[in-house]
Amino acid sequence: MGSFVDKAKKFIVQNELLSKGDRILVGVSGGPDSLALLHFLVSLREEMGLDITACHVDHMFRGEQSFFEMKYVERICSEWEVPFVGERINVPEEIAKTSGNPQSVSRQLRYRFYEGIMKKRKISLLALAHHGDDQMETILMRLTRGSSVGASGGMRVKRSFATGWIIRPFLCMTRSEIEAYIDENQLKPVYDPSNKKDVYTRNRYRKHVLPFLKEENPNAHLHFQQYSEDVHDDDDYLTQLAEKACKTMMKRKKDGLFFNVEEFLQLPSPLQRRCLYRAVSSFYEDHSIELSAFHIREMIDMLKRKGATRKIDLPGHVRMIRSYGHCIITEKRERNGYSYELTIGDTVTLPSGGVFSIKKGSCKNGGIYTFRLHPDTKFPLQIRTRKEGDRIRLKGKGGSKKVKSLFIDEKIPSFLRDEWPIVTDANGEILWVPQLKKSKFEASSDGTFLTLQYTP
Numbered sequence: 018m019g020s021f022v023d024k025a026k027k028f029i030v031q032n033e034l035l036s037k038g039d040r041i042l043v044g045v046s047g048g049p050d051s052l053a054l055l056h057f058l059v060s061l062r063e064e065m066g067l068d069i070t071a072c073h074v075d076h077m078f079r080g081e082q083s084f085f086e087m088k089y090v091e092r093i094c095s096e097w098e099v100p101f102v103g104e105r106i107n108v109p110e111e112i113a114k115t116s117g118n119p120q121s122v123s124r125q126l127r128y129r130f131y132e133g134i135m136k137k138r139k140i141s142l143l144a145l146a147h148h149g150d151d152q153m154e155t156i157l158m159r160l161t162r163g164s165s166v167g168a169s170g171g172m173r174v175k176r177s178f179a180t181g182w183i184i185r186p187f188l189c190m191t192r193s194e195i196e197a198y199i200d201e202n203q204l205k206p207v208y209d210p211s212n213k214k215d216v217y218t219r220n221r222y223r224k225h226v227l228p229f230l231k232e233e234n235p236n237a238h239l240h241f242q243q244y245s246e247d248v249h250d251d252d253d254y255l256t257q258l259a260e261k262a263c264k265t266m267m268k269r270k271k272d273g274l275f276f277n278v279e280e281f282l283q284l285p286s287p288l289q290r291r292c293l294y295r296a297v298s299s300f301y302e303d304h305s306i307e308l309s310a311f312h313i314r315e316m317i318d319m320l321k322r323k324g325a326t327r328k329i330d331l332p333g334h335v336r337m338i339r340s341y342g343h344c345i346i347t348e349k350r351e352r353n354g355y356s357y358e359l360t361i362g363d364t365v366t367l368p369s370g371g372v373f374s375i376k377k378g379s380c381k382n383g384g385i386y387t388f389r390l391h392p393d394t395k396f397p398l399q400i401r402t403r404k405e406g407d408r409i410r411l412k413g414k415g416g417s418k419k420v421k422s423l424f425i426d427e428k429i430p431s432f433l434r435d436e437w438p439i440v441t442d443a444n445g446e447i448l449w450v451p452q453l454k455k456s457k458f459e460a461s462s463d464g465t466f467l468t469l470q471y472t473p
């Protein structure tokens with residue numbers, strides 16, 4: 018078994034997974050992989066001065082059986098003198114409440130549990146027992162399903178998590194190497210019957226796809242692992258560049274993320290894909306939805322197409338809309354019209370966060386748009402969204418103009434038109450379309466007047 022230990026140690030050194038005196042939490046299901054990992058780390062404990070804690074979650078799917086498993090893991094830990102933290106989490110109850118997918122709800126709750134222990138006990142490393150065959154399955158599953166950008170690179174050997182890092186020291190090992198280690202050391206793992214069920218996608222890959230690849234090359238797992246590390250390496254570098262580009266180009270407002278399409282299209286395509294991936298992912302809590310490469314391509318194609326307004330509905334609640342040269346990534350929601358009354362001394366806050374107020378005399382604050390109200394103005398003012406047939410009467414000999422034409426001339430994207438404020442007096446006469454046009458009803462600067470202020 019010397020070679021197993023040497024191989025794992027070499028992998029740990031190469032990837033800088035452990036240092037002397039590290040405090041590690043090991044996730045132990047009681048299955049062969051995690052039991053072997055715990056055993057292996059305990060064997061390094063003295064030599065490296067490691068401070069090891071083990072933890073186990075009983076997901077309560079299998080009644081008493083899973084409770085006994087937790088007790089069994091606890092007993093082994095006590096034999097090996099490893100502090101143990103166990104918790105029963107009622108996952109079936111949580112699934113009934115949220116109607117989530119059993120595996121992802123279990124995972125989410127388990128990771129929350131790990132995080133709590135790491136924070137409480139000031140532990141910086143979480144060791145998980147994923148191995149090389151798991152990595153092959155993950156990469157193939159993600160490629161087949163159509164994951165995007167970095168996700169198809171599979172699991173990372175080391176990634177940041179909670180107060181520190183998740184490490185996976187067994188990614189260089191195959192399932193059968195781990196089984197041989199188990200036999201050699203006479204370990205007695207528990208076997209989860211769900212690992213054999215064909216209903217789970219991963220199990221189908223395990224049973225039907227991996228045997229073929231392993232027959233072609235028994236060391237295929239090492240090549241997959243190398244591929245994974247290279248993909249992540251390249252992706253980290255490109256993501257850094259994309260983040261820099263996004264920071265200057267994408268503006269987050271209350272309504273969503275805005276950017277200029279032409280500027281975006283000048284980026285090299287690897288940065289375009291990553292900018293969009295990053296932008297859209299920021300709308301998903303816990304990054305719970307995975308965007309596929311297909312979605313990203315579709316978004317870029319839409320940005321390249323000229324012409325009228327276009328939109329794409331993305332998974333979950335996110336929508337991307339392009340209109341003229343602008344693009345917004347936003348939550349799917351009906352943009353309802355509004356109508357507010359504004360009297361002297363009041364303020365009105367719009368759904369977009371814009372604020373109207375009235376002040377005496379002139380006003381010269383930066384970032385604020387102003388309109389001088391005539392002393393004869395009929396109050397209350399109305400701040401509302403557009404209506405069919407809206408016209409504004411222009412200063413001088415300009416006559417009147419349709420508000421619709423104003424939006425078109427000024428190339429206001431259609432998704433903004435439905436929420437653009439229009440100010441009328443109490444009789445419904447349009448006084449002002451802020452940022453675009455003032456009517457002939459604005460007071461001259463030399464008389465006494467009130468100022469209507471608008472901060473978008």
Ligand SMILES: Nc1ncnc2c1ncn2[C@@H]1O[C@H](COP(=O)(O)OP(=O)(O)OP(=O)(O)O)[C@@H](O)[C@H]1O
Pocket residue numbers: 043044045046047048049050051052072073074075076127144145146147212
């Ligand atoms: N119930 C659990 N409690 C604590 N840690 C767990 C639990 N289930 C899984 N883990 C950790 O997460 C890793 C990945 O979980 P996954 O379900 O993919 O593997 P597994 O088939 O349970 O592995 P094992 O052979 O260790 O049972 C495990 O190797 C283990 O380190």
